[in-house]
Amino acid sequence: MASIAQENSNSECYFDALAVAERRALHSFFDQHIVEDRELGYFAVDEGDYNALPAHLAARVVHTVHGTMSDEF
Numbered sequence: 229m230a231s232i233a234q235e236n237s238n239s240e241c242y243f244d245a246l247a248v249a250e251r252r253a254l255h256s257f258f259d260q261h262i263v264e265d266r267e268l269g270y271f272a273v274d275e276g277d278y279n280a281l282p283a284h285l286a287a288r289v290v291h292t293v294h295g296t297m298s299d300e301f
Contacts, residue, residue, distance in 0.1 A: 241269035242290075248272040249293040256295040263288045 242262065249260035249272040258276035263285055265271065270290070275281055281289075 238269060245270040245272045246291065246293070249291075253293040253295050255297060257297045257299070258295045260293045260295065261285070261289045262291040262293075264290050 245262045249262055252272065252274060253260045256274060256276060258274055261273045261275060261281065262270055263273050265288065273281075273285060275295075278285075
């Protein structure tokens with residue numbers, strides 16, 4: 229599920245998307261990617277929403293937060 233952070237400034241949009249990705253990563257086995265978009269700014273994408281991240285999204289990933297859930301307990 230993609231989450232869109234809509235803010236006035238580009239840097240605010242990035243940090244909003246980063247906050248979303250960091251929160252989601254705490255409860256996910258999958259990496260959370262921040263993707264840059266000309267119209268939307270930045271948004272967070274959960275890698276688990278796709279079998280493989282499509283090339284059109286992978287090319288625009290600017291940061292990745294690794295999923296932190298572990299099933300090795």
